[in-house]
Amino acid sequence: AQKVTQAQTEISVVEKEDVTLDCVYETRDTTYYLFWYKQPPSGELVFLIRRNSFDEQNEISGRYSWNFQKSTSSFNFTITASQVVDSAVYFCALITGTASKLTFGTGTRLQVTL
Amino acid sequence: DAGITQSPRYKITETGRQVTLMCHQTWSHSYMFWYRQDLGHGLRLIYYSAAADITDKGEVPDGYVVSRSKTENFPLTLESATRSQTSVYFCASSEQGWGYTFGSGTRLTVV
Numbered sequence: 001a002q003k004v005t006q007a008q009t010e011i012s013v014v015e016k017e018d019v020t021l022d023c024v025y026e027t028r029d030t031t032y033y034l035f036w037y038k039q040p041p042s043g044e045l046v047f048l049i050r051r052n053s054f055d056e057q058n059e060i061s062g063r064y065s066w067n068f069q070k071s072t073s074s075f076n077f078t079i080t081a082s083q084v085v086d087s088a089v090y091f092c093a094l095i096t097g098t099a100s101k102l103t104f105g106t107g108t109r110l111q112v113t114l
Numbered sequence: 115d116a117g118i119t120q121s122p123r124y125k126i127t128e129t130g131r132q133v134t135l136m137c138h139q140t141w142s143h144s145y146m147f148w149y150r151q152d153l154g155h156g157l158r159l160i161y162y163s164a165a166a167d168i169t170d171k172g173e174v175p176d177g178y179v180v181s182r183s184k185t186e187n188f189p190l191t192l193e194s195a196t197r198s199q200t201s202v203y204f205c206a207s208s209e210q211g212w213g214y215t216f217g218s219g220t221r222l223t224v225v
Contacts, residue, residue: 006156045204045216091156100145100164101172102206102214106156 002027002096006105013082013112021077021108023092029053032096034068034075039089039107048090051075082112117141120205120217127195127224135190135220137205143215145208146188148172148180150201151219157204163188195224 003026013019025034036048049059051068059066063080079086092105118139127133139146144165149157149172159172161180169180177199179191192199202221206214 044218101159104156
């Protein structure tokens with residue numbers, strides 16, 4: 001069975017601070033995909049990134065970066081120079097093997113204040 | 115419009131009533147899913163479907179029924195609504211391994 005743990009329930013930062021959201025996953029499969037989704041206050045789920053288990057390169061997209069480390073089963077998400085618009089709930093998720101069921105973590109609520 | 119549409123966006127119903135949440139996708143994705151979102155639990159899978167006429171239970175299927183007679187539709191029915199089913203429900207579709215596209219959600223309140 002697979003599991004995703006987001007130990008940080010809520011994080012509050014002041015604008016322009018950097019913030020890292022932690023994600024730890026568990027799976028016995030060697031082939032899997034990891035995701036991050038953003039859920040802003042409006043409620044929709046917005047896809048941010050998909051990473052497969054064979055690609056450990058870090059990814060950077062503007063102020064967002066992701067650090068995938070198979071050795072620690074982690075897929076952490078960093079926002080550089082946070083902005084108020086980054087305030088949202090962020091979910092890490094996992095699909096394993098040939099299955100298509102997405103398993104979510106419980107989410108991390110990020111509050112960015114001025 | 116292309117995409118995945120859920121209806122209604124908001125629903126209030128009484129305990130014991132049957133209610134159906136609708137989900138329609140225009141991509142012809144093979145897979146469709148229903149999740150519920152509750153504080154402290156994240157999103158939990160209720161039911162999913164790999165193709166028309168193929169459905170399977172997820173993590174929290176009790177009290178729910180699904181059907182998929184057409185690829186594009188995947189309705190979720192609460193046969194006898196209970197207060198514990200008050201939640202936000204998300205429908206999603208995907209092709210295998212490629213991640214999901216979610217609908218906008220249905221906020222259901224059972225009183």
